[in-house]
Amino acid sequence: MKSITHDNLLKLLAGLADEGKIVYAPVRKGQKVFFAPVQNMQPVVFDYIQTTESPKLVLFPRYEPLISFEYQGKEVKVDDPSAAAPAERVLFGSRPCDAMALKRLAEFFDRDIPDALIAGRQKALTVISMSCIKADADCFCTSTGSSPGDICGSDILLTPVENNGYAAEILTGKGASIADRCSSLFSEIPEIRKEQYLAKVEKAFSHEEVRKKLSHAFDHDIWNGASLRCIGCGACAFVCPMCSCFDIQEEGTAKKGSRVRCWDSCGFSLFTLHTSGHNPRHNQSERWRQRVMHKFSYQPEAAELTGCVGCGRCSRACPSDMNLKEQLQDIAANVETV
Amino acid sequence: MQALHQKVKELLESGKVQVVIGYGEGSGGKSRPVFIRSAADAAKLVWDDRCHQNLAVYINKPEIKKMGKAAIVAHPAAVRTIVQMIAEHQLSSGAIIVLAVENDTLEELTDNSSLEVYAQSHPVLFPPFVVKEIEDIAALSAAERFEFWQNELEKCFKCYACRAACPLCYCERCIVECNQPQWVSVPSHAQGNFEWHMNRAMHLAGRCVSCGSCTIACPAGIPIGLLTIEASRIARTEFGFEPGISCDASSAMSSFRNEDKETFIQ
Amino acid sequence: MPSNNIYNPYLMRIEKITDEAPGVKTFRLKFTNDAEREQFNFKAGQFGEYSVFGEGESTFCIASSPMRKEYVECTFRQAGRVTSALARREEGDVIGFRGPYGNIFPLEEWKGKNLLFIAGGIALPPMRCVIWNALDLRDWFKDITVVYGARSVADLVYKYELDEWGKRSDMRLTTTVDPGGENPQWTGKVGFVPKVLEELAPASSNTIAIVCGPPVMIKFTFPVLEKLGFTPETMYTTLENRMKCGVGKCGRCNVGPVYVCKDGPVFSYGELKKLPAEY
Numbered sequence: 059m060k061s062i063t064h065d066n067l068l069k070l071l072a073g074l075a076d077e078g079k080i081v082y083a084p085v086r087k088g089q090k091v092f093f094a095p096v097q098n099m100q101p102v103v104f105d106y107i108q109t110t111e112s113p114k115l116v117l118f119p120r121y122e123p124l125i126s127f128e129y130q131g132k133e134v135k136v137d138d139p140s141a142a143a144p145a146e147r148v149l150f151g152s153r154p155c156d157a158m159a160l161k162r163l164a165e166f167f168d169r170d171i172p173d174a175l176i177a178g179r180q181k182a183l184t185v186i187s188m189s190c191i192k193a194d195a196d197c198f199c200t201s202t203g204s205s206p207g208d209i210c211g212s213d214i215l216l217t218p219v220e221n222n223g224y225a226a227e228i229l230t231g232k233g234a235s236i237a238d239r240c241s242s243l244f245s246e247i248p249e250i251r252k253e254q255y256l257a258k259v260e261k262a263f264s265h266e267e268v269r270k271k272l273s274h275a276f277d278h279d280i281w282n283g284a285s286l287r288c289i290g291c292g293a294c295a296f297v298c299p300m301c302s303c304f305d306i307q308e309e310g311t312a313k314k315g316s317r318v319r320c321w322d323s324c325g326f327s328l329f330t331l332h333t334s335g336h337n338p339r340h341n342q343s344e345r346w347r348q349r350v351m352h353k354f355s356y357q358p359e360a361a362e363l364t365g366c367v368g369c370g371r372c373s374r375a376c377p378s379d380m381n382l383k384e385q386l387q388d389i390a391a392n393v394e395t396v
Numbered sequence: 397m398q399a400l401h402q403k404v405k406e407l408l409e410s411g412k413v414q415v416v417i418g419y420g421e422g423s424g425g426k427s428r429p430v431f432i433r434s435a436a437d438a439a440k441l442v443w444d445d446r447c448h449q450n451l452a453v454y455i456n457k458p459e460i461k462k463m464g465k466a467a468i469v470a471h472p473a474a475v476r477t478i479v480q481m482i483a484e485h486q487l488s489s490g491a492i493i494v495l496a497v498e499n500d501t502l503e504e505l506t507d508n509s510s511l512e513v514y515a516q517s518h519p520v521l522f523p524p525f526v527v528k529e530i531e532d533i534a535a536l537s538a539a540e541r542f543e544f545w546q547n548e549l550e551k552c553f554k555c556y557a558c559r560a561a562c563p564l565c566y567c568e569r570c571i572v573e574c575n576q577p578q579w580v581s582v583p584s585h586a587q588g589n590f591e592w593h594m595n596r597a598m599h600l601a602g603r604c605v606s607c608g609s610c611t612i613a614c615p616a617g618i619p620i621g622l623l624t625i626e627a628s629r630i631a632r633t634e635f636g637f638e639p640g641i642s643c644d645a646s647s648a649m650s651s652f653r654n655e656d657k658e659t660f661i662q
Numbered sequence: 663m664p665s666n667n668i669y670n671p672y673l674m675r676i677e678k679i680t681d682e683a684p685g686v687k688t689f690r691l692k693f694t695n696d697a698e699r700e701q702f703n704f705k706a707g708q709f710g711e712y713s714v715f716g717e718g719e720s721t722f723c724i725a726s727s728p729m730r731k732e733y734v735e736c737t738f739r740q741a742g743r744v745t746s747a748l749a750r751r752e753e754g755d756v757i758g759f760r761g762p763y764g765n766i767f768p769l770e771e772w773k774g775k776n777l778l779f780i781a782g783g784i785a786l787p788p789m790r791c792v793i794w795n796a797l798d799l800r801d802w803f804k805d806i807t808v809v810y811g812a813r814s815v816a817d818l819v820y821k822y823e824l825d826e827w828g829k830r831s832d833m834r835l836t837t838t839v840d841p842g843g844e845n846p847q848w849t850g851k852v853g854f855v856p857k858v859l860e861e862l863a864p865a866s867s868n869t870i871a872i873v874c875g876p877p878v879m880i881k882f883t884f885p886v887l888e889k890l891g892f893t894p895e896t897m898y899t900t901l902e903n904r905m906k907c908g909v910g911k912c913g914r915c916n917v918g919p920v921y922v923c924k925d926g927p928v929f930s931y932g933e934l935k936k937l938p939a940e941y
Binding site for chain 1: 422423424426427428429430431449453454457458459460547548551553554555556557559560561569573578581582583584585609612613615616617618
């Protein structure tokens with residue numbers, strides 16, 4: 059198998075940026091680590107368990123124009139941003155759970171009526187992930203189908219090994235095209251057992267069991283009080299690598315502007331509010347239930363796709379210590395099997 | 397802490413309150429808000445230096461109000477918040493029993509005057525790192541300060557945790573949700589983020605009691621409280637408004653005095 | 663759609679504006695691009711996203727019959743930002759239209775049956791599409807009955823068509839207004855829709871009931887129908903959850919495992935009963 063030294067990895071990334079690709083990598087901003095486009099690799103950090111914001115922004119940015127328009131007398135001229143080829147992007151430093159989330163996110167947007175804007179970006183994206191050698195108490199990837207060294211969704215997966223280097227698994231054609239072009243930066247090493255280097259994340263619950271139990275738990279007592287401390291912000295949804303809900307808003311003037319998609323959250327009270335004043339999910343506990351049900355029951359039921367990869371960002375970000383892992387363990391333990 | 401447990405036990409046993417809003421053990425060594433409804437659970441309450449969140453944010457939450465009369469574990473900033481909520485008619489006097497806690501002391505405050513006395517004897521005390529942040533920013537030129545905030549607000553993805561964590565951000569429909577006209581740009585781009593945070597700071601000018609909950613809540617780590625702290629400093633030094641110390645104070649942004657310079661209202 | 667970008671709307675010219683009731687208008691829209699019109703098809707029950715550029719999009723059903731291919735009609739009540747902006751448009755103005763979206767009334771399955779349409783207020787438009795569709799395919803069905811009620815005479819929409827339907831011998835129309843909503847000229851019934859329906863007591867055998875109206879009307883109508891012998895599988899309605907994208911992505915209209923925009927808006931009462939009541 060291949061391996062790459064730390065210095066050569068930085069050279070590889072710098073080379074990709076020099077080719078004109080937009081390289082997203084984890085950088086520190088204040089106390090937190092964010093994915094941001096980098097030109098030189100000096101600010102790239104490696105010592106994080108998980109970034110604050112997920113890398114979903116490379117597929118599904120915080121906001122983006124869907125169309126732009128300009129009135130010309132009575133006529134309207136509309137421009138379609140999907141007509142332009144999306145920039146080639148490289149995501150570096152995503153965790154295996156993140157890479158799986160990106161894959162599922164792309165599948166979600168591609169289902170039934172494909173979203174060309176997301177699909178275009180996915181096609182132009184290469185994902186170079188980093189296995190986890192450290193985890194914390196909020197991680198639960200092994201309960202949602204991922205693991206600290208899972209290859210799903212990555213084009214190249216690096217695993218830190220001895221001597222300041224990384225074992226490199228070249229997993230897809232996109233990954234191979236980079237590894238082949240920059241073959242001098244890689245060396246060949248004998249196969250290693252990467253498990254010995256990986257973090258241990260104990261399985262906290264079975265998502266299949268949770269799914270089964272949730273299918274009849276809509277009116278269960280378990281929801282009573284479960285979200286009393288939830289203050290109804292969107293932190294969990296916005297840091298989540300799989301939350302895909304969005305709003306469509308108009309920007310600009312009445313004459314010229316754009317129609318913009320921006321992140322939204324089912325936890326906001328106005329998310330489902332009708333113009334008439336009627337709100338199908340009137341209180342916060344209904345909205346918290348929706349968040350859990352949508353990820354662990356509705357999505358798996360509709361498309362065999364669990365809406366969570368166990369990255370734990372929501373639990374780390376929550377100002378009120380709403381803890382998703384704990385909620386799911388509670389469901390697994392206390393909802394009866396019918 | 398034992399005194400707190402004892403007091404809460406009494407309050408619930410006597411039926412004086414049906415719920416106590418307090419801090420309990422959370423995940424990963426954190427504290428979390430808990431809602432204690434039976435005397436047997438009183439010992440679940442904790443009070444230590446992990447307990448920063450301003451619990452006054454839960455007082456008017458419909459699900460909590462439905463439980464009946466409440467008592468609340470309140471650090472000094474939360475007591476100031478409750479005084480300010482009474483002044484702004486968000487809470488009627490005597491509607492809640494306040495268990496004011498600080499270090500090892502516990503005081504039960506049940507009426508406006510005891511709340512005011514407590515608040516006035518517990519002025520805003522910033523932790524040293526906040527004092528340093530305030531000094532550092534004050535030392536910047538206007539251009540440097542603008543750059544500082546540009547860098548900070550660039551991190552904002554508009555989850556509105558700052559708003560949700562703030563007991564004084566209680567508008568049922570926030571200005572960002574009014575769309576006729578659209579006052580604030582919805583996407584989290586530079587303009588939209590500046591519009592939102594400037595609006596919030598202005599709406600809290602002279603009202604923010606400097607509890608720091610917004611900064612603690614921000615998942616992106618933006619020291620967002622510095623904006624409302626500064627707005628409140630200006631309201632205090634320029635206009636003499638000190639929030640959170642009087643239950644019948646008027647609000648800086650909605651009161652007019654004859655000596656005010658603005659003429660538009662005359 | 664004009665491109666493979668699902669958010670890129672067709673440009674439609676407002677050909678005709680009809681004032682239906684206070685605050686309620688019908689737009690007749692024509693494609694500005696002939697090729698787009700040629701390839702555009704929809705079926706009864708589907709809806710679209712109608713937009714004023716610079717103001718936003720709003721969701722309404724397509725109110726015209728799918729067999730009248732030269733135009734698309736929509737009827738809306740002025741309520742929020744977008745509908746207010748739409749109401750300010752004039753004939754000749756261009757607006758955006760995305761669609762058709764959603765599922766359909768299964769007319770094919772209903773061949774050989776009686777159809778009973780029950781509508782209240784501004785909910786006649788979703789029904790109008792399928793009523794015209796059924797009338798255009800008249801020999802597919804046995805009896806066609808329409809029961810339509812509104813708060814007052816002024817609130818009845820499509821008055822010109824109600825006259826026409828009332829005169830037709832191949833259908834039966836009953837109109838009603840809420841008590842107090844009548845005027846001296848009113849010749850229809852006075853009473854709430856469920857009550858009037860109970861009096862009419864239409865036969866349930868071999869009959870499909872389609873109910874559209876405000877939640878409170880639907881709530882009281884289904885029990886009446888059940889009493890008349892209708893089963894959950896022979897009663898249909900449409901859900902009107904808040905929507906943005908219309909294509910099952912934005913998450914707003916999610917109810918249980920379905921998205922109202924993609925898997926609805928047409929549901930049988932039997933299907934509804936399996937969903938959490940978050941609508």
